[in-house]
Amino acid sequence: MLLEDTYKTITTTAEGLFKDRGSKFFAYAYPIEQESEVKELVEILKKEHFKAVHHCYAFRLGQDKTNFRVNDDGEPAGSAGKPILNVLLSKDITNILVVVVRYFGGTLLGVPGLINAYKTATLEALANAEVIEKTVNEIYDVSFEFIQMNDVMKVVKEFGLKIKNQQFDNQCTITLEFRKNMTNQVIGKLEKIDNITIDFVATV
Incomplete structure (x- = not known):
């Protein structure tokens, strides 16, 4: 269920x-x-x-x-x-x-x-x-290399994800919040990007 x-x-x-x-x-x-x-x-x-x-x-x-x-x-x-x-x-x-x-x-x-x-x-x-x-939302920290920025932002734009926090350097981290029922789709897309780390933070 x-x-x-x-x-x-x-x-x-x-x-x-x-x-x-x-x-x-x-x-x-x-x-x-x-x-x-x-x-x-x-x-x-x-x-x-x-x-x-x-x-x-x-x-x-x-x-x-x-x-x-x-x-x-x-x-x-x-x-x-x-x-x-x-x-x-x-x-x-x-x-x-x-x-x-x-x-x-x-x-x-x-x-x-x-x-x-x-x-x-x-x-x-x-x-x-x-x-x-x-809506029940989930928050994830997404870490990636600067050269992956466009790929990550494409996913953010595609799903209209909310960026709660961002840190851009050679190694970048953004904190994303999105509706729980989108989790599989969003994570599935992000996981296809090379050298990316996705960490679950909380359900809100």
Whole structure:
């Protein structure tokens, strides 16, 4: 099975609000690139909403969407983080953190009520977010001798490759970024050039 080479994420922070029997659920959706951002963003919200009783969240990371975590922050198990995550799964969005801050209104909502509240607040935030589709790209370092420059540039031009970095001397190196589904074609063409070294750097 081929991995999809596109994924959906959000461009900027978005907010949503849901109220039920006096309780208020403020949802904040953030685009994130790595797990280390999660703690920082949650801490900022805890300072902003220091009177809130719960700061529950879920996040998803990576193009294969297998890196995710939920946190119920004192709510009954499975009643907060999981409903938030389920919305992210159903909307097929990744590289995202959603934190829902709850102010208790004096009436217990029960587990079904909580699941509905956290889910609806998350849906509200995502409805206010700009969702975009990005391509999964790969980055390679390509090293070659100066006399091979024309051959290499011909491939760059043919496929419309993005040059992220370049260093030209007797020995040249360029860093190329291109869509994952083009990898076999691009590498195949480059490998036909004499005295060329191609090193995989990262998937982004």
